[in-house]
Amino acid sequence: MNAPDRYERFVVPEGTKKVSYERDTKIINAASFTVEREEHTIGNILRMQLHRDPNVLFAGYKLPHPLQYKIIVRIHTTSQSSPMQAYNQSINDLDRELDHLKNAFEAEMLKFSRDY
């Protein structure tokens, strides 16, 4: 009867920002990104991609509660970089990787249909 709508799990409510950014008050070059209506799918790939960046000292994500549909990504970088820069770069790199993957898969499909 009073069940919340199922789409609340993946539709960002009006007036809410998809990503919000909060600097750490005590540590320089550390920040938390709160991403609304995302979960492990995005959280884990971002975390693993951030780990590939040598300027990232720490990167982690958490899903605070299964009924709070948001993740928090925390990044700490060296002074050569910034959390925002590392975050943006990781998204760009993942995007590039997926572009490549798409092309590779399509090329394989073409090859496969020709060979068999």
Add this chain to the structure above:
Amino acid sequence: MEGASYARMPRVKIRELKDDYAKFELRDTDASIANALRRVMIAEVPTIAIDLVEIEVNSSVLNDEFIAHRLGLIPLTSERAMSMRFSRDCDACDGDGQCEFCSVEFHLRVKCMTDQTLDVSSKDLYSSDHSVVPVDFSDPAATDSSENRGVIIVKLRRGQELRLRAIARKGIGKDHAKWSPAATVTFMYEPEIHINEDLMETLTLEEKREWVDSSPTRVFDIDPVTQQVMVVDSEAYSYDDEVIKKAEAMGKPGLVEIIAKQDSFIFTVESTGAIKASQLVLNAIEILKQKLDAVRLSEDTVEADDQFGELGAHMRGG
């Protein structure tokens, strides 16, 4: 700072490709990407499924909501889904099903007039859009087409009738499993098996046979000519550790070493028929790209930080 890129260039090799089944190798990436793809294929690639049912007459043995639920679970051909709108953000209609951008209408009218039980199936659903129809599961090789009916919805006896209007919409598996295009999507780490040949040769043929048979799946076998143990199917290995335990129990630890390669995956994708398995993979990549794009920082967030950043730099004495 542009130029430094930590992007990987994954490799793909397709092993098997059918309309509703795909098996492929994915290399040079990590488990996070493999798992993200799997999760997106199951829960976030859109399809079309019946979502609203208006029943006019139902004198069958099943109640209205039972039939509505069964209708929802029927896979519909969903090649159109990627370019369709979700009815919740369609501005051309109010979601009542009269809109070509976000919905497809179906009609079903069946009445049993004979003494024989009448099967009402997905073949009795008439679609308003020829590109969105119940999936045809009939075997193209079978010559006898009369026996190939669709998914059975309900059975009627003499005098019983079912008449309804249904509206199919675009949706994702996260909302309801009826929208999931995936029957199963799995991936496994590719195993790398090294047999210590020297240690293996200290075993008698009988011991070798015993060791080979200790694996629950047929991973190893004995060459009938050389009587050497060989790997016949490394991918049959289910990471059960049985052969390793057996080697230890036989007093030969290190007889075999099995490593799960951390950057190689073997994917198995089975589709419900709503979209082709190959298209499912491609759509999943596309959806994942869209999701990443959505989590980019917005301009105002960056600007707000720039101001705050300068202030912060001053405060830190910079």
